[in-house]
Amino acid sequence: MTTVLRMTKQREIILEALEGASHPSAETIYAEVRKRLPHISLGTVYRNLRQLKETGDISELQCSGEYSRFDSNLSRHYHVTCSLCGMVMDIDIDPASLKEMEEEVGKKTGFDISSHCVGFHGICQDCKG
Amino acid sequence: MTTVLRMTKQREIILEALEGASHPSAETIYAEVRKRLPHISLGTVYRNLRQLKETGDISELQCSGEYSRFDSNLSRHYHVTCSLCGMVMDIDIDPASLKEMEEEVGKKTGFDISSHCVGFHGICQDCKG
DNA sequence: GTCAATGCAAAAACTTTGCAACATT
DNA sequence: AATGTTGCAAAGTTTTTGCATTGAC
Numbered sequence: 001m002t003t004v005l006r007m008t009k010q011r012e013i014i015l016e017a018l019e020g021a022s023h024p025s026a027e028t029i030y031a032e033v034r035k036r037l038p039h040i041s042l043g044t045v046y047r048n049l050r051q052l053k054e055t056g057d058i059s060e061l062q063c064s065g066e067y068s069r070f071d072s073n074l075s076r077h078y079h080v081t082c083s084l085c086g087m088v089m090d091i092d093i094d095p096a097s098l099k100e101m102e103e104e105v106g107k108k109t110g111f112d113i114s115s116h117c118v119g120f121h122g123i124c125q126d127c128k129g
Numbered sequence: 130m131t132t133v134l135r136m137t138k139q140r141e142i143i144l145e146a147l148e149g150a151s152h153p154s155a156e157t158i159y160a161e162v163r164k165r166l167p168h169i170s171l172g173t174v175y176r177n178l179r180q181l182k183e184t185g186d187i188s189e190l191q192c193s194g195e196y197s198r199f200d201s202n203l204s205r206h207y208h209v210t211c212s213l214c215g216m217v218m219d220i221d222i223d224p225a226s227l228k229e230m231e232e233e234v235g236k237k238t239g240f241d242i243s244s245h246c247v248g249f250h251g252i253c254q255d256c257k258g
Numbered sequence: 259g260t261c262a263a264t265g266c267a268a269a270a271a272c273t274t275t276g277c278a279a280c281a282t283t
Numbered sequence: 284a285a286t287g288t289t290g291c292a293a294a295g296t297t298t299t300t301g302c303a304t305t306g307a308c
Binding site for chain 2: 296299300307
């Protein structure tokens with residue numbers, strides 16, 4: 001019995017916030033959504049993010065710092081995070097060699113590899129100045 | 130003015146716990162150290178782990194799950210984490226292609242890349258059975 | 259003796275959850 | 284009408300911190 005998600009005002013606006021921002025954190029989404037729904041609760045934001053992640057409508061970044069960041073871009077791609085300001089930028093690199101590595105790792109360790117996460121860290125152009 | 134770390138009984142035993150365990154979490158280290166120092170506090174464990182990390186005596190894993198895990202092996206290497214039992218295993222893969230990627234990422238994004246993190250996730254042999 | 263380190267407890271930071279009221283289907 | 288969803292507040296988890304006391308040098 002699959003549970004059907006209902007399209008509530010809250011969910012709708014959370015999704016719009018996801019699409020309008022770059023890799024926002026839950027807190028950032030909360031702040032954004034509150035401009036249009038002042039009474040929404042942080043709990044609702046977290047619940048929705050988890051559900052949308054489970055249904056595969058959004059993804060959660062890994063290797064991007066201390067707390068969760070979310071992404072409405074579902075294609076396989078990687079990220080750089082600025083160690084100073086926390087800014088996250090998409091990287092256009094070919095996942096092929098990582099895919100190869102997955103296979104190699106599976107063979108070497110006996111694990112059934114289901115995913116990998118890669119993240120780069122450094123200082124962004126703005127923070128260099 | 131560099132602060133000199135003092136070798137306390139606590140620090141010594143924490144380091145031994147680090148070396149005797151495989152990628153332990155703070156909580157695991159706490160449990161282990163408490164066998165020999167029953168009155169040590171969790172705060173002391175966290176403080177020491179942070180200090181040892183800062184002095185470069187140990188490293189903190191990334192991409193290894195929800196909470197921090199530590200490593201007394203300082204050489205550059207990567208990890209697989211079991212999604213079921215949380216077990217972490219070292220992987221013997223060549224970091225060369227990742228190093229190349231770092232350069233490519235720097236060029237493409239304008240970031241000064243200082244590090245990258247890579248982690249693989251899957252099901253370990255024990256959990257498959 | 260000096261000052262880093264400890265134990266303890268309180269708090270911070272992020273996230274989850276219980277529950278009655280409410281809204282979508 | 285049925286049940287998924289919300290707001291609120293309380294609580295859970297992991298990690299940090301303030302402070303008086305202790306201990307390494």
